[in-house]
Amino acid sequence: MFPIVHTRRLSDAVFEMGVEAPRIARKARAGQFLILRADEAGERIPLTFSDWSAEEGWIRFIFMQVGKTTHKLSHLEVGDSLADVVGPLGVPTYTDDLGRVAVVGGGVGAAVAYPVARAMAEAGAEVTVILGARTADLLILREEFEALPVRLQIVTDDGSVGEKALVTAPLKRLCEEGAIDHAMAIGPAIMMKFCAETTREFGVPTTVSLNPIMVDGTGMCGACRVTVGGETKFGCVDGPDFDGHAVDFEELMSRQRVYNEEEREADAEYARGCRCHE
Amino acid sequence: MSRVESGAGAEKPRHKPSRGPRVAMPERPAAERAQDFDEVPLGYTEEMAHAEAMRCIQCKNPTCIDGCPVNIDIKSFIAHMIDRDYPAAVSVLKERNALPAICGRVCPQEEQCEIVCVLARKGEPVAIGRLERWLGDYDLACELEGRCVPEVAPATGMRAAIVGSGPAGLACAGELARLGNAVTIFESLHATGGVLTYGIPEFRLPLDIVEAEIDLLAQMGVEIVTDAVIGATYTLDELLGEEGFDTVFIGAGAGLPVFLGIPGENLNGVYSANEYLTRVNLMRAYEFPHADTPVARGRKVAVVGGGNVAMDAARTALRLGAEEVFLVYRRTEDEMPARKEEVHHAAEEGVAFKMLCSPVEILGREGFVTGLVANRMELGEPDESGRRAPVCVMGSEFEIECDTVIIAVGTRANPLVLQAAPGLELSSRGYILTDDDGATNLPGVYAGGDIVTGAATVIEAMGAGKKSARAMDRWMRERG
Ligand SMILES: Cc1cc2nc3c(=O)[nH]c(=O)nc-3n(C[C@H](O)[C@H](O)[C@H](O)COP(=O)(O)OP(=O)(O)OC[C@H]3O[C@@H](n4cnc5c(N)ncnc54)[C@H](O)[C@@H]3O)c2cc1C
Ligand SMILES: Cc1cc2nc3c(=O)[nH]c(=O)nc-3n(C[C@H](O)[C@H](O)[C@H](O)COP(=O)(O)OP(=O)(O)OC[C@H]3O[C@@H](n4cnc5c(N)ncnc54)[C@H](O)[C@@H]3O)c2cc1C
Ligand code: SF4
Ligand code: FES
Numbered sequence: 034m035f036p037i038v039h040t041r042r043l044s045d046a047v048f049e050m051g052v053e054a055p056r057i058a059r060k061a062r063a064g065q066f067l068i069l070r071a072d073e074a075g076e077r078i079p080l081t082f083s084d085w086s087a088e089e090g091w092i093r094f095i096f097m098q099v100g101k102t103t104h105k106l107s108h109l110e111v112g113d114s115l116a117d118v119v120g121p122l123g124v125p126t127y128t129d130d131l132g133r134v135a136v137v138g139g140g141v142g143a144a145v146a147y148p149v150a151r152a153m154a155e156a157g158a159e160v161t162v163i164l165g166a167r168t169a170d171l172l173i174l175r176e177e178f179e180a181l182p183v184r185l186q187i188v189t190d191d192g193s194v195g196e197k198a199l200v201t202a203p204l205k206r207l208c209e210e211g212a213i214d215h216a217m218a219i220g221p222a223i224m225m226k227f228c229a230e231t232t233r234e235f236g237v238p239t240t241v242s243l244n245p246i247m248v249d250g251t252g253m254c255g256a257c258r259v260t261v262g263g264e265t266k267f268g269c270v271d272g273p274d275f276d277g278h279a280v281d282f283e284e285l286m287s288r289q290r291v292y293n294e295e296e297r298e299a300d301a302e303y304a305r306g307c308r309c310h311e
Numbered sequence: 312m313s314r315v316e317s318g319a320g321a322e323k324p325r326h327k328p329s330r331g332p333r334v335a336m337p338e339r340p341a342a343e344r345a346q347d348f349d350e351v352p353l354g355y356t357e358e359m360a361h362a363e364a365m366r367c368i369q370c371k372n373p374t375c376i377d378g379c380p381v382n383i384d385i386k387s388f389i390a391h392m393i394d395r396d397y398p399a400a401v402s403v404l405k406e407r408n409a410l411p412a413i414c415g416r417v418c419p420q421e422e423q424c425e426i427v428c429v430l431a432r433k434g435e436p437v438a439i440g441r442l443e444r445w446l447g448d449y450d451l452a453c454e455l456e457g458r459c460v461p462e463v464a465p466a467t468g469m470r471a472a473i474v475g476s477g478p479a480g481l482a483c484a485g486e487l488a489r490l491g492n493a494v495t496i497f498e499s500l501h502a503t504g505g506v507l508t509y510g511i512p513e514f515r516l517p518l519d520i521v522e523a524e525i526d527l528l529a530q531m532g533v534e535i536v537t538d539a540v541i542g543a544t545y546t547l548d549e550l551l552g553e554e555g556f557d558t559v560f561i562g563a564g565a566g567l568p569v570f571l572g573i574p575g576e577n578l579n580g581v582y583s584a585n586e587y588l589t590r591v592n593l594m595r596a597y598e599f600p601h602a603d604t605p606v607a608r609g610r611k612v613a614v615v616g617g618g619n620v621a622m623d624a625a626r627t628a629l630r631l632g633a634e635e636v637f638l639v640y641r642r643t644e645d646e647m648p649a650r651k652e653e654v655h656h657a658a659e660e661g662v663a664f665k666m667l668c669s670p671v672e673i674l675g676r677e678g679f680v681t682g683l684v685a686n687r688m689e690l691g692e693p694d695e696s697g698r699r700a701p702v703c704v705m706g707s708e709f710e711i712e713c714d715t716v717i718i719a720v721g722t723r724a725n726p727l728v729l730q731a732a733p734g735l736e737l738s739s740r741g742y743i744l745t746d747d748d749g750a751t752n753l754p755g756v757y758a759g760g761d762i763v764t765g766a767a768t769v770i771e772a773m774g775a776g777k778k779s780a781r782a783m784d785r786w787m788r789e790r791g
Contacts, residue, residue: 056539056544056545057544060543060544070501074595074598074601074602074603075603076594076603076604077501077594077604101600101603102603116501117501117537117538118538119499119501119538119539119540119544120540120543120544121543121544122540122543248586248589248590248594248604249499249500249589251499251540251543251566251725251727252566252567252725252726252727253566253567253568253585253589253725254568254583254585254586254589255568255570255582255583255585255586256582256586258570258576258577259577260577265570265572265576265577270726270727284577287579287677287678288577288579288678290579290678291579291580291607291678291679292605295599295600295605296605298600299599299600299603299605302600303600
């Protein structure tokens with residue numbers, strides 16, 4: 034069992050959780066993820082480390098409530114435990130010798146962008162973070178980013194905070210100005226796809242952090258197959274980071290939808306008996 | 312004791328072997344069992360087991376023993392069964408095989424001990440596997456009442472780490488513990504048992520049997536750490552260094568699924584057998600939405616392959632409610648590597664066999680599978696495996712309508728192992744190279760099971776684990 038030591042609500046549907054897991058905390062690196070099961074009947078779901086402390090023996094992750102498991106998690110509190118947490122999984126994000134880099138975090142992708150931007154800055158890169166959300170209330174981790182040695186540009190779809198634009202607008206400007214040598218995009222598949230398309234014409238190498246459906250997270254099942262440069266790769270062990278210009282995003286998005294019906298059914302049934310309605 | 316009283320001869324009275332036919336093992340009717348995940352064969356009763364044991368003629372040169380990969384003294388355990396001394400029979404069995412209830416269910420006895428049984432020359436061999444299964448269950452029933460935890464030798468003060476809790480790791484752990492060592496198993500999944508838990512379905516190997524065997528290890532003092540990936544959570548160096556283990560056994564299995572590399576393979580509805588079986592067995596997707604993990608409940612399911620894994624996937628699909636399940640295999644039924652019994656069970660339950668078909672493409676609409684295109688094959692000259700190689704019939708393409716495709720054409724070594732220990736010597740195909748005792752090129756590091764041999768059998772993995780355990784014990788003692 035993995036005791037929960039921290040919870041914080043970041044927006045209506047986005048939560049931060051900290052768990053005591055000293056073994057994992059010693060090893061976690063930016064861009065890696067964990068797989069957890071909330072309870073004994075639980076699904077194995079992957080979530081990226083948003084922060085960790087090797088000294089204090091905890092790890093943190095940030096999740097958006099989108100279905101049954103994240104719904105369950107949203108109700109857990111300090112003192113509760115998770116049945117399983119395993120990791121760190123996946124290849125850490127490459128952070129060395131990047132020069133001038135733009136890190137794009139869209140929606141809950143900001144959670145992943147945070148440790149990545151921090152690690153890149155620590156490794157000496159000149160980092161511009163583009164933080165995007167639909168509206169001000171959904172923007173997360175703003176203070177945390179402001180505390181990093183990075184330039185921060187905020188955009189929202191409705192202009193309620195920062196520039197009224199999609200994340201691709203500032204990204205394109207940076208490309209046009211020749212102000213970046215590398216880009217990293219983290220967020221919904223569709224956002225990563227458009228970021229990659231934006232940078233392609235400028236020849237700016239672009240890394241994306243993919244989120245295919247996973248089961249074991251150790252290369253055993255192939256649920257996480259993605260096509261990159263015409264080749265099948267396993268997201269969990271070959272990734273989650275890939276060359277954004279080579280990823281087949283249409284396939285990724287299609288594969289993410291495979292269980293939509295079942296997922297709705299599971300969450301609807303769970304919600305009927307759930308505390309939200311008390 | 313009657314033997315003493317019988318005086319001069321002091322020979323055990325020779326039993327009069329029964330000439331009766333091989334005793335059939337009761338099974339649940341195909342129509343009933345294809346609806347649920349309960350076990351298919353029901354096992355012998357004591358009377359059946361005894362009657363079958365009585366068929367053994369107690370050969371002077373019992374050829375059966377050589378047929379067994381771990382050389383169980385089959386003749387002797389059957390002799391004890393004839394005498395109805397079942398605890399003694401169990402002891403003989405357990406000298407070589409720590410998990411008889413499991414092996415009695417999943418070993419391919421028909422091509423190991425039974426095929427070389429003397430009786431097989433003229434008729435039907437002794438049903439050695441069924442006897443083993445009955446004894447294993449007999450033993451488990453006792454254990455559940457709190458008996459027969461194997462005697463553990465005085466503590467040696469040495470510590471061994473086992474990577475992976477499949478049959479290789481379990482057997483290695485059990486033997487090392489018995490020899491008095493402190494043993495910790497590290498398992499990357501949240502559950503123990505390896506393929507026994509996530510791969511082989513419950514209708515062939517009920518989970519509580521695997522759990523009971525693992526409980527026994529716990530009772531012997533073996534510590535089990537789940538959610539620990541060696542190569543990620545710990546490296547091999549850390550186990551041997553700061554974690555303080557004297558030796559490590561790697562029994563990580565060959566879990567990386569192989570795909571066909573044909574167009575359409577990443578469509579929704581295409582699974583590796585590993586994913587399909589893991590979702591159902593380990594994650595209990597058949598209880599969805601009660602259990603949280605979903606799986607596609609295909610109406611028409613095509614399974615590609617001809618081994619045990621393919622049979623398990625096909626029979627699982629039936630149990631999930633498929634109307635039609637096709638088994639698509641390149642050769643013919645005679646060449647299928649699956650156990651005959653499983654092929655027979657699958658056919659009985661309604662799996663349709665499409666032999667001499669080789670898939671060339673998977674078709675789809677809006678991202679989901681709609682069919683499988685295959686070529687017809689015919690058998691040509693024997694290849695290096697001695698089996699007649701299938702050759703493609705030109706222009707024979709045809710389509711099988713289906714909404715789910717399960718690929719069961721084999722597995723390979725998981726490259727995570729290399730990450731665990733970069734210095735480890737591997738074969739060109741990524742398996743760990745070892746000597747006869749399972750020793751690798753790294754001092755104190757041993758390996759066995761599928762990660763050394765490639766996908767093989769439960770009993771071979773167990774045999775390798777046990778053999779390594781003895782070598783590891785010697786190594787630790789010598790090093791002091
Ligand atoms: C490497 C990786 C890192 C991720 N990091 C984060 C993160 O930091 N924060 C965050 O909020 N989300 C993250 N995700 C996505 C997260 O795993 C899913 O949102 C979560 O699994 C949803 O589970 P659910 O039961 O609540 O929702 P469901 O109703 O089951 O699913 C909602 C959607 O989530 C996706 N999903 C469902 N099951 C899985 C699964 N087993 N594995 C992956 N995706 C699944 C599907 O696309 C689905 O349509 C990550 C995914 C991956 C692969
Ligand atoms: C569906 C199916 C049906 C089968 N049917 C039969 C049958 O009827 N009869 C038969 O004899 N054989 C059968 N086999 C084959 C048999 O199951 C295997 O040969 C046997 O399980 C191999 O044992 P193992 O201990 O080497 O590996 P596994 O059983 O694969 O166990 C390896 C374990 O190591 C864990 N692991 C892997 N990497 C790491 C890591 N880095 N850190 C920590 N843990 C790790 C895995 O999670 C797993 O639990 C079948 C196999 C399958 C898949
Ligand atoms: S070969 Fe057959 S008959 Fe002979 S001892 Fe073995 S099981 Fe009995
Ligand atoms: S999640 Fe199973 S192989 Fe990647």
